[in-house]
Each structure stands twice: as structure tokens, then as C-alpha cells.
Amino acid sequence: MNTFPSQTEQHAAVKRPAARASKIIVDSLSKTYTTKSGSFTALDQVSAHILENEFVTLVGPSGCGKSTMLRVLAGLEEASSGSASIAGRRITGPGADRGVVFQSYTLFPWLSVRDNIEFGLELKGTPKLQRLEVSDKYLELVGLTKFADAYPKQLSGGMKQRVAIARALANSPEMLLMDEPFAALDAQTRSDMQELLMNIQKHEHATILFITHDIDEAIFLSERLYVMKSRPGRIVREIEIPAAMRQNKELRDSEPFIQLKREIVDLLHA
Numbered sequence: 102m103n104t105f106p107s108q109t110e111q112h113a114a115v116k117r118p119a120a121r122a123s124k125i126i127v128d129s130l131s132k133t134y135t136t137k138s139g140s141f142t143a144l145d146q147v148s149a150h151i152l153e154n155e156f157v158t159l160v161g162p163s164g165c166g167k168s169t170m171l172r173v174l175a176g177l178e179e180a181s182s183g184s185a186s187i188a189g190r191r192i193t194g195p196g197a198d199r200g201v202v203f204q205s206y207t208l209f210p211w212l213s214v215r216d217n218i219e220f221g222l223e224l225k226g227t228p229k230l231q232r233l234e235v236s237d238k239y240l241e242l243v244g245l246t247k248f249a250d251a252y253p254k255q256l257s258g259g260m261k262q263r264v265a266i267a268r269a270l271a272n273s274p275e276m277l278l279m280d281e282p283f284a285a286l287d288a289q290t291r292s293d294m295q296e297l298l299m300n301i302q303k304h305e306h307a308t309i310l311f312i313t314h315d316i317d318e319a320i321f322l323s324e325r326l327y328v329m330k331s332r333p334g335r336i337v338r339e340i341e342i343p344a345a346m347r348q349n350k351e352l353r354d355s356e357p358f359i360q361l362k363r364e365i366v367d368l369l370h371a
């Protein structure tokens with residue numbers, strides 16, 4: 102029996118939360134790279150938004166500009182035209198208001214787990230005692246309290262990504278930008294990390310922009326997806342994930358889940 106409620110039933114049953122403000126606004130953003138063979142438009146007039154405490158994922162074929170968009174939002178790349186803003190402030194460079202987690206492990210190998218987590222706070226001149234409080238909190242949140250004094254080379258891939266997430270959160274960013282953070286992990290660790298990220302989002306009321314090639318992961322984690330296409334990079338569809346389907350791995354064999362997944366895969370292959 103299909104126990105999955107229809108969208109209408111969900112709307113009736115769930116009281117709508119108060120309207121959330123936009124945390125990120127991307128307005129007609131274009132990015133053109135100049136290469137030896139001419140210019141290449143990686144992003145073409147992309148407009149999007151992310152609400153406060155929302156989990157939004159970018160999916161799309163390789164080369165459609167997902168990382169480019171994330172790097173512009175991180176302030177690591179400049180847009181060629183259009184704009185991006187966070188909480189009404191135009192993004193012109195990197196800032197402590199955005200925490201970034203990449204696929205490759207970006208921990209400092211010469212620092213312990215705790216010192217990696219405290220790195221940004223130390224840069225800001227936060228006193229030691231306060232730093233300890235913050236690192237204790239995030240070590241616990243990511244389940245690494247026992248590894249506070251370990252060094253990155255002593256950690257598994259999943260543990261390194263836990264540290265990277267804790268380090269990003271320790272700076273109290275207004276949002277997390279995550280570029281395929283679990284892509285290098287084995288299936289079980291990846292699944293554990295998805296659960297951890299969901300718990301963190303609830304606990305910290307985090308606003309998250311996430312990139313993945315894994316459609317199951319995207320449906321499990323996201324409130325909304327932007328599906329992109331390449332050449333040039335554009336958003337082709339915005340998909341809201343029904344609340345009941347999100348965060349529920351048991352529904353992966355249900356007809357609505359399979360249908361939604363097929364819809365996304367078809368868009369990716371169009």
C-alpha cells in the first residue's frame with residue numbers, strides 16, 4: 102500500500118511556517134571565463150534565492166556551473182555581470198559570514214583537530230577560554246570529542262569532513278556553502294554524514310547551499326533543488342521536495358520517490 106501522502110494532504114496537515122526572509126539572492130548572475138580558445142560562459146544570467154534556515158541543493162551535469170556559482174557566493178570568484186548578496190549585503194569577497202566545505206579535505210595537517218576547529222577564532226583574536234568553549238561544543242556536535250588532540254593524518258575521510266564542518270560552524274557563519282562534501286566517502290560513511298548534517302541543520306538552524314551529483318542525497322537533504330544545465334550554465338527547474346519525502350530513507354522505494362527521481366534524471370539528461 103502506498104502510504105505516502107499527496108502534496109494536497111501534506112499542505113492540509115502541515116501548518117505553514119511563517120514566511121522566511123531571503124538569506125541569499127542571486128540576480129542575473131553571469132560568469133564568463135577567457136580561455137586560449139576564446140571566451141566561455143560558465144553561468145548565464147542565473148537567478149536564485151535561499152531562504153533563512155533553508156537547505157537548497159544544486160544538481161546538474163558536470164560543467165554546468167555549480168561550483169562556479171558556489172565560488173561566486175563564497176567570494177572566491179567575481180561575477181562577470183549580475184549580483185549576489187547575503188542578508189542584503191552585496192558579496193564582493195570572502196567573509197566570515199559564509200562557511201565553506203569542499204570535497205577535498207582542506208584541514209591544516211600540522212594542527213590538531215581542536216586547533217583546526219579554532220583556527221578562524223584564533224585569527225579573529227577570540228580569547229583561549231572562549232575558543233575552548235566553542236571547539237568543545239562543535240567537537241561534541243560532530244561526535245569527535247575523543248579526537249580533539251588527534252591530527253588530520255590519523256583520521257578517516259568521514260572524520261576529516263566532520264572536522265571541516267565543525268571548523269566552518271565554529272565561526273558562526275550565516276550560512277554554509279558545501280561543494281560535494283561527501284563525494285569521496287564510502288556509501289555507509291556518506292549515509293552517516295547525511296544524517297549528521299540533517300541533525301546539525303536542525304540544531305543550528307543552518308542555512309545551507311549544497312552541491313551533489315547524487316540524486317538520492319539531494320532528495321534526502323533538501324527542501325528545494327535547482328536543476329541546472331550546461332553550455333551555458335543555467336537553472337532549468339526549481340523543485341520543492343515534499344516534506345514527508347525529505348529525511349526519510351525508507352521512502353526510497355516508494356512510487357512518489359522513484360517518480361521524483363526519474364523527473365530529475367530526465368531533466369539532467371535532457
Ligand SMILES: Nc1ncnc2c1ncn2[C@@H]1O[C@H](COP(=O)(O)OP(=O)(O)OP(=O)(O)O)[C@@H](O)[C@H]1O
Nearest residue numbers: 134136141143161162163164165166167168169170
Ligand atoms: N578558471 C576557469 N577557467 C576557465 N574555465 C573554467 C574555470 N573554472 C571553471 N571553468 C569552466 O566552467 C564550467 C563550469 O565549471 P564548474 O566547475 O562550475 O562546473 P560544475 O557544474 O561544478 O562541474 P562538476 O560537477 O564537474 O564539478 C566548466 O566547463 C569549466 O571547465
